Amino acid sequence: MPASKEQLEEIALSRKEYNLIVSKLEREPTEVELGMFGSLWSEHCGYKHSKALLKRFPTSGKYVLIKPGEENAGVIDIGDGQVIGFKIESHNHPSYIEPYQGAATGVGGIVRDIFTMGLRPIALANSLRFGPMSDPHNRYLMSGVVGGIAGYGNCLGIADVCGEIYFDNCYSGNPLVNALCLGIGRREDLTRARASGAGNLVMLVGADTGRDGLHGASGLASRTFEEQRELRSAVQVGNPFMEKLLIEACLELTRTGWIVGLQDCGAAGLTSAAIEAADKGNSGLDIDVAMVPRREKGMTPYEVMLSESQERMVVIVKKGCEDKVSDLFDRWGLHSDIIGKVTDDGMATIRDGGKVVAHAPVKYLNNPPVYRFRPRRPDWLDDLQVLDLKKIKEMTPKDTGKILLRLLAAPNICSKRQVFRQYDHQVGNNSVVLPGEGDAAVLRIQETTKAYTLVTDGNGRYCYVNPLVGGVIAVAEAARNTACMGARPMAITNCLNFGNPERNDVMYQMHRCIEGMSQACRKLKTPVVSGNVSLYNETRGVAIFPTPVVGMVGLIKDVKRHCTAGFKSEGDVVFLLGDFGDDRALGSSEYLELIHGVVRGTQTIDLRTEKNLHDLLIKAIDRGLLRSAHDCSDGGLAVTLAESCIIGGIGFKGDLPAHGRLDTMIFGEAQSRAVVSVSPGKVRRLEEMAFKHRVPVTRLGIVGGGRFVLRGLTDLPVNDLEQAWSNRIG
Amino acid sequence: MKFGIVVFPGTWSDRDCFYSVHNICGQDAVYIWHKETDLAGCDCIILPGGFSYGDYLRTGAIARFSPVMDAVADFSKKGRPVIGICNGFQVLCEANLLPGVLRQNEHLQYRCQWTYLKTENISTPFTNKCRKGQVLKIPISHYEGRYYAGDDVIKELEDGGRVAFRYGTPAGEITAAANPNGALNNIAGIVNKQGNVLGMMPHPERSCEDILGSIDGNIIWESIIAGI
Numbered sequence: 001m002p003a004s005k006e007q008l009e010e011i012a013l014s015r016k017e018y019n020l021i022v023s024k025l026e027r028e029p030t031e032v033e034l035g036m037f038g039s040l041w042s043e044h045c046g047y048k049h050s051k052a053l054l055k056r057f058p059t060s061g062k063y064v065l066i067k068p069g070e071e072n073a074g075v076i077d078i079g080d081g082q083v084i085g086f087k088i089e090s091h092n093h094p095s096y097i098e099p100y101q102g103a104a105t106g107v108g109g110i111v112r113d114i115f116t117m118g119l120r121p122i123a124l125a126n127s128l129r130f131g132p133m134s135d136p137h138n139r140y141l142m143s144g145v146v147g148g149i150a151g152y153g154n155c156l157g158i159a160d161v162c163g164e165i166y167f168d169n170c171y172s173g174n175p176l177v178n179a180l181c182l183g184i185g186r187r188e189d190l191t192r193a194r195a196s197g198a199g200n201l202v203m204l205v206g207a208d209t210g211r212d213g214l215h216g217a218s219g220l221a222s223r224t225f226e227e228q229r230e231l232r233s234a235v236q237v238g239n240p241f242m243e244k245l246l247i248e249a250c251l252e253l254t255r256t257g258w259i260v261g262l263q264d265c266g267a268a269g270l271t272s273a274a275i276e277a278a279d280k281g282n283s284g285l286d287i288d289v290a291m292v293p294r295r296e297k298g299m300t301p302y303e304v305m306l307s308e309s310q311e312r313m314v315v316i317v318k319k320g321c322e323d324k325v326s327d328l329f330d331r332w333g334l335h336s337d338i339i340g341k342v343t344d345d346g347m348a349t350i351r352d353g354g355k356v357v358a359h360a361p362v363k364y365l366n367n368p369p370v371y372r373f374r375p376r377r378p379d380w381l382d383d384l385q386v387l388d389l390k391k392i393k394e395m396t397p398k399d400t401g402k403i404l405l406r407l408l409a410a411p412n413i414c415s416k417r418q419v420f421r422q423y424d425h426q427v428g429n430n431s432v433v434l435p436g437e438g439d440a441a442v443l444r445i446q447e448t449t450k451a452y453t454l455v456t457d458g459n460g461r462y463c464y465v466n467p468l469v470g471g472v473i474a475v476a477e478a479a480r481n482t483a484c485m486g487a488r489p490m491a492i493t494n495c496l497n498f499g500n501p502e503r504n505d506v507m508y509q510m511h512r513c514i515e516g517m518s519q520a521c522r523k524l525k526t527p528v529v530s531g532n533v534s535l536y537n538e539t540r541g542v543a544i545f546p547t548p549v550v551g552m553v554g555l556i557k558d559v560k561r562h563c564t565a566g567f568k569s570e571g572d573v574v575f576l577l578g579d580f581g582d583d584r585a586l587g588s589s590e591y592l593e594l595i596h597g598v599v600r601g602t603q604t605i606d607l608r609t610e611k612n613l614h615d616l617l618i619k620a621i622d623r624g625l626l627r628s629a630h631d632c633s634d635g636g637l638a639v640t641l642a643e644s645c646i647i648g649g650i651g652f653k654g655d656l657p658a659h660g661r662l663d664t665m666i667f668g669e670a671q672s673r674a675v676v677s678v679s680p681g682k683v684r685r686l687e688e689m690a691f692k693h694r695v696p697v698t699r700l701g702i703v704g705g706g707r708f709v710l711r712g713l714t715d716l717p718v719n720d721l722e723q724a725w726s727n728r729i730g
Numbered sequence: 731m732k733f734g735i736v737v738f739p740g741t742w743s744d745r746d747c748f749y750s751v752h753n754i755c756g757q758d759a760v761y762i763w764h765k766e767t768d769l770a771g772c773d774c775i776i777l778p779g780g781f782s783y784g785d786y787l788r789t790g791a792i793a794r795f796s797p798v799m800d801a802v803a804d805f806s807k808k809g810r811p812v813i814g815i816c817n818g819f820q821v822l823c824e825a826n827l828l829p830g831v832l833r834q835n836e837h838l839q840y841r842c843q844w845t846y847l848k849t850e851n852i853s854t855p856f857t858n859k860c861r862k863g864q865v866l867k868i869p870i871s872h873y874e875g876r877y878y879a880g881d882d883v884i885k886e887l888e889d890g891g892r893v894a895f896r897y898g899t900p901a902g903e904i905t906a907a908a909n910p911n912g913a914l915n916n917i918a919g920i921v922n923k924q925g926n927v928l929g930m931m932p933h934p935e936r937s938c939e940d941i942l943g944s945i946d947g948n949i950i951w952e953s954i955i956a957g958i
Contacts, residue, residue, distance in 0.1 A: 150839075150840045151840075154781075154840055154842075154871070154873070155740070155781045155784065155785075156742070157742025157743070157780060239784070240781075240784070241739070241740050241781060241783065241784025241785075241786070242784075244739075244740055244742070244781070244784075245739055245740070332739065333739055421841055421842055421843050422839050422840045422841070422842070423840070423842060424840070424842045424871045425842055426842060426869055426871065426933075426936050426942075427742060427743065427746065427871065427936075428745070428746065429745075429746045429749055429750070429935070429936060429938075429939075429942060430942075431942065432941055432942065432943075434943075444941060444942075446749070447753075559941060560941070
């Protein structure tokens with residue numbers, strides 16, 4: 001009997017897709033098969049709307065070992081036999097429905113992606129977006145999300161080292177919760193997520209299976225968002241203690257040689273874990289759901305196959321090693337059960353005791369149709385990209401201090417200390433630069449002299465006004481942050497948060513953002529090694545800003561040669577690297593929105609200029625020339641200078657040259673710039689080096705005292721700046 | 731000398747403790763699984779931080795029943811040094827090897843930050859290398875770190891000089907603002923009556939290298955090493 005409309009709606013498959021399944025199987029699918037197709041063909045697992053676009057990203061480079069889609073996370077080679085694996089993933093929809101558990105299980109899922117590969121997870125980062133804090137519901141969402149990240153991550157003993165939080169109305173009905181995990185290990189310990197070798201055993205380890213999270217992948221992550229209440233059961237509940245045991249047990253297991261593959265049960269649970277592993281191994285599987293330990297009675301085979309109960313792993317065990325593997329898990333107090341075996345017939349055979357409930361080719365199940373929507377440039381975009389400065393009232397010099405204090409107190413700029421101090425950012429004994437001290441986290445690599453940096457970035461407002469330029473800037477700013485620490489950018493992961501892909505204008509945004517990101521990745525030599533797509537981020541027809549989030553890893557040769565953002569010593573000379581920008585610098589800026597209530601005007605960026613700046617920063621820091629370096633971004637030059645004072649706990653006295661409109665010059669967000677300080681004796685060397693790298697360099701003033709002075713504009717105690725900047729959120 | 735580092739399911743600062751006493755201080759160190767009953771010739775036992783058994787019931791409440799804890803109690807009764815850090819401090823309180831309890835932080839939030847500990851007693855096996863009143867920069871990372879005990883116990887601790895560390899300012903002043911969790915009398919660490927069992931909420935194993943921001947944690951390890 002053909003599936004009913006209601007059945008198809010529940011699993012978010014179209015009638016056309018259903019017909020395709022029937023023609024492939026040459027029969028109607030069984031109920032279990034239909035559920036499996038629905039999950040695997042969901043956007044969340046199958047990327048059917050984004051696959052074609054994702055191919056545009058550059059994915060190779062000299063450091064890349066494992067590319068996107070090959071395994072659970074991308075991997076880069078950092079030399080000396082060591083590798084780093086990292087990936088970012090969204091848990092937006094679950095976090096809106098149940099913020100604490102949604103965010104907690106987001107952390108749990110991304111951590112499993114890393115240790116599944118035989119890498120020890122050692123760093124976490126979070127990129128969060130909420131609606132304005134003036135709305136109590138948004139405050140509830142934020143405190144729940146932060147609590148969930150803290151509650152889960154802290155229990156695991158993984159340092160949560162960086163992230164960003166932005167606020168805008170567009171996220172009110174749809175917050176973004178993107179979690180990144182990074183792991184490190186020896187190259188030879190890398191473990192694959194594949195099922196191969198007929199006769200090898202399929203083992204399920206960890207938590208028992210319950211009804212939680214049914215249709216998480218197909219329902220929650222693959223449609224827009226109206227009827228949240230009914231979907232609460234689609235959110236899972238996390239148990240970080242179980243996860244911690246799984247980390248230790250699985251890492252021990254990957255060093256034994258007793259297994260051929262390891263895969264976590266994430267979205268679509270056992271279905272995706274088993275089928276994806278079988279597909280990668282060009283194998284079939286024969287699984288008996290009656291062998292799966294359950295949390296509750298009366299679960300149907302359908303429910304067992306689609307449950308998204310957390311903290312479960314699928315292990316493909318070499319035949320004959322099953323007792324040793326079971327013993328290992330027993331020692332960690334973890335259940336392990338053999339639920340099936342690997343076959344060589346290419347079929348996914350699911351039994352319930354004696355009865356076969358599904359029998360479909362793995363290749364069909366794991367190959368959803370790929371859709372190519374025609375992007376259409378929205379009509380409103382042309383107007384939005386124009387900023388007529390004549391309509392923006394000019395500020396007077398005496399307003400500088402007042403406006404600066406307002407900007408420092410703005411939620412998108414102010415200190416996020418009240419959030420990050422709830423995360424354990426030091427466990428693991430690697431954290432060299434802590435949250436709030438620099439533009440990126442710096443973590444040393446034990447038993448080497450090296451260090452790596454981690455940062456996340458993504459300005460949704462820029463992407464909304466100009467998706468192409470916004471995409472370029474998302475990557476460029478992450479790389480600039482990385483370079484400000486003295487690190488060479490190596491690779492990125494990304495989380496593409498967009499609205500409904502079936503809308504042409506959203507498709508246009510995706511298309512252009514990805515194009516922009518790809519251009520920047522090529523020029524800055526930071527290939528994409530992993531990522532995740534989160535679509536349907538809209539509520540009641542209102543889409544979020546297109547918000548691609550970039551997570552970047554960089555490498556520092558000598559950990560001692562790194563830099564931080566705060567000014568250091570009396571008498572150091574402060575320079576702007578990069579130029580003062582033109583009238584377009586105010587476009588989509590924080591100043592324009594906060595002070596004038598205007599969101600419009602495109603930013604501009606030149607990637608060659610950007611790259612020159614990075615090369616200069618990295619070299620100058622490596623040569624020990626810079627005392628501080630801070631990316632000039634949200635809030636512009638004045639805010640950047642003020643932040644370097646606050647972070648360093650020391651004043652600044654400067655004289656800014658006249659250059660066009662005052663607001664554009666001090667609050668404009670012209671790209672490709674950094675504010676640095678150098679000791680007086682090294683000024684000449686820096687100037688020469690900047691000249692060689694074709695980076696404009698302008699002397700702005702001197703570090704010292706306890707006041708922030710821009711001659712003729714403002715004179716404020718650093719304490720006042722700090723008061724404005726601190727304790728604003730959380 | 732040889733440090734024994736107890737590992738409960740859910741412990742996570744075991745590796746950091748190992749790194750700091752072995753790689754930094756150059757001492758022997760072994761992990762001791764919670765089911766073991768033999769302390770394998772160790773000279774000092776460390777109960778590290780983490781969330782033993784997930785700490786779902788009450789911090790340290792289940793860990794105290796682990797087989798290893800009987801051995802730890804015997805070890806301490808012989809006057810040998812035992813140091814409990816963070817979750818380890820909570821376990822020692824639950825096991826009645828130290829008085830009092832660690833309650834939820836006053837502000838009901840997890841806190842990870844640097845703290846400045848004023849050393850109040852420099853005659854313990856854990857502080858004998860400190861100068862009188864020396865301020866140690868050592869970070870905390872906990873949700874349940876607010877030391878609490880009845881008035882009589884607090885009086886006994888104070889009168890007996892058993893408060894090892896108090897949260898203070900970088901200059902060593904004991905102020906309410908410097909108290910990160912609402913602990914009574916700003917207490918960060920205490921010793922038992924005999925002085926050979928120390929419980930402290932801050933993590934000395936995280937502050938043993940300049941590159942990580944402080945080397946003050948080493949003073950505690952060096953004190954222990956000197957006393958063996």
